[in-house]
Amino acid sequence: MAIAKAERLMNLALCLLGTRRPLSKRELRDSIEAYVEAFGPGNGAGGNDDSFNRMFERDKDDLRELGLVIETVESLDGEIGYLARRDSNRLPPITLDAEEAAALGLAAKVWQQARLAGAASGALQKLRAAGLPEDVDPYGPHGALEPRIPVHEAAFEPLMLACRDRRPVVFDYRKATAAHPEQRHVEPWALECWRGHWYLAGWDRDRGAERVFRLSRITGKVRSRGGRYTADVPDVVTVRETVASWAGEIADRSARIRLRSDAGYPLRAKAASVRELGDGWDELEIPYGHGLDAWLVEFGPDVVVLEPAELRADVVDRLRAVAKG
Numbered sequence: 001m002a003i004a005k006a007e008r009l010m011n012l013a014l015c016l017l018g019t020r021r022p023l024s025k026r027e028l029r030d031s032i033e034a035y036v037e038a039f040g041p042g043n044g045a046g047g048n049d050d051s052f053n054r055m056f057e058r059d060k061d062d063l064r065e066l067g068l069v070i071e072t073v074e075s076l077d078g079e080i081g082y083l084a085r086r087d088s089n090r091l092p093p094i095t096l097d098a099e100e101a102a103a104l105g106l107a108a109k110v111w112q113q114a115r116l117a118g119a120a121s122g123a124l125q126k127l128r129a130a131g132l133p134e135d136v137d138p139y140g141p142h143g144a145l146e147p148r149i150p151v152h153e154a155a156f157e158p159l160m161l162a163c164r165d166r167r168p169v170v171f172d173y174r175k176a177t178a179a180h181p182e183q184r185h186v187e188p189w190a191l192e193c194w195r196g197h198w199y200l201a202g203w204d205r206d207r208g209a210e211r212v213f214r215l216s217r218i219t220g221k222v223r224s225r226g227g228r229y230t231a232d233v234p235d236v237v238t239v240r241e242t243v244a245s246w247a248g249e250i251a252d253r254s255a256r257i258r259l260r261s262d263a264g265y266p267l268r269a270k271a272a273s274v275r276e277l278g279d280g281w282d283e284l285e286i287p288y289g290h291g292l293d294a295w296l297v298e299f300g301p302d303v304v305v306l307e308p309a310e311l312r313a314d315v316v317d318r319l320r321a322v323a324k325g
Contacts, residue, residue: 008034012059013068017089022073022081025056153215156191158222159200163188166233168205168225174217175294179322181219186211187229192239201239203231212242255288256306263302293318 011032015023029035029052038055039048060082064070069088073081155171162169169188174181187203197214204211259267261280268274271284283306286292293314296303305312 004034008032009059009062009066013063013084016063016068016070016082016084017086019083022071022075022083024079024081025053028056028082153198153218155200155215155218155222156198158224159188159215160191162222162224163190163200166229168227168229169222170225171222172219173213174219179324181217184211184213185225186213187231187233189233190237190239191215194239199239201237201242203229205230210242212239253288253308254285255292255308255311257284257286257296258282258304258306259284259299260302264299267299267303297322 011034012028015028015031023031029039030041035052035056039052060070067089068084070082070084071088073083075081159169161167167188168185170183170185172181173184185205186200187205188200189202191198191200193199197216200213200215202211202213203209254272257267258277258281261276261282264284267284267286271286273285275283277283288308288311293311296305296311296315297318303315305315
């Protein structure tokens with residue numbers, strides 16, 4: 001569906017850019033194959049005029065949001081026509097200094113492990129064609145740097161496309177404390193990489209609340225679903241802040257734990273103090289916030305909670321739930 005719409009918008013844009021005079025809705029309807037297939041010719045005899053008008057208005061608004069300047073012109077006989085003048089839609093000359101070109105080069109190299117590598121390389125080629133000076137090498141000034149954002153999860157690409165196209169999705173998700181995955185119906189908002197892991201923020205329809213999902217815990221395929229979003233998408237999706245809150249990064253208390261001497265390095269990095277206890281154990285004081293119990297469970301028998309009592313009880317409950325399956 002997304003490909004069909006993109007093709008329809010492209011054909012409409014080409015018609016509007018390729019004409020020297022304004023084209024009426026009827027002429028555009030007869031010129032674009034997708035409109036003809038969906039609604040028939042624009043002779044006014046069919047019953048699909050209202051449906052065509054709604055789709056045409058949506059398509060026109062989408063092109064304007066993408067930056068195409070579409071003029072509405074009324075002829076002498078009162079007929080409304082549309083066109084996109086080339087001089088109004090021509091990009092200005094692209095001028096990039098060495099630092100800006102280097103930033104683009106680094107951004108392109110970030111995605112070399114992902115499916116976006118081809119698109120990133122193509123974007124640089126288009127900049128060259130649009131006027132990027134030949135003596136400016138986007139890769140050169142910082143060639144020793146190799147920035148990478150690893151994307152190994154199969155769920156990344158379908159979720160990225162779903163976020164872009166605002167399509168609800170369904171997937172099976174296994175929580176850290178659960179033995180088996182469960183199905184989740186989500187309206188995806190944004191993806192973000194945090195501490196080496198990819199996360200999806202969105203609206204969980206089953207729970208009626210915002211949720212963040214770690215992509216490595218999604219099992220099976222991500223399936224798209226039709227229909228519109230039922231919840232408003234925030235202007236700013238704070239994936240990182242939400243993940244930090246659920247992971248115990250935002251804390252107003254402290255907890256004491258015992259940790260095996262050769263384990264739990266992420267916990268050691270967060271610790272306010274570390275004291276050797278001997279016999280292969282250390283005692284750590286770490287920040288205590290929402291979600292810390294779920295994180296501690298991931299370390300299994302290498303962690304023992306000393307205090308507070310409610311944190312210890314929460315960790316024990318989660319371990320028992322996992323043991324029961």
